Amino acid sequence: MRFITPVALALTLCAASAVSASAEKVGTLGSCIAAGAQVKAALDTQQNADASREKRLGLQFCNAGLYAQGLSHYARAMALVGGKLAQN
Numbered sequence: 001m002r003f004i005t006p007v008a009l010a011l012t013l014c015a016a017s018a019v020s021a022s023a024e025k026v027g028t029l030g031s032c033i034a035a036g037a038q039v040k041a042a043l044d045t046q047q048n049a050d051a052s053r054e055k056r057l058g059l060q061f062c063n064a065g066l067y068a069q070g071l072s073h074y075a076r077a078m079a080l081v082g083g084k085l086a087q088n
């Protein structure tokens with residue numbers, strides 16, 4: 001029993017660090033904010049209704065904490081105006 005507790009603790013810590021590392025790959029609040037600013041700047045120079053809709057969807061998903069989906073919509077908005085999101 002003494003051996004199981006430290007092993008369980010080590011496995012739990014490894015799993016927690018793996019989850020946080022994978023969360024960074026799919027997006028963060030900071031990456032959503034940066035992507036939103038890029039899309040806003042692109043839409044300031046070029047009006048596109050579809051891109052504006054994608055930007056709104058991106059904002060909604062990011063505000064809900066669904067960063068990967070929000071970034072996906074921001075990327076679609078940038079593609080619609082002929083650009084590409086810069087990687088942070």
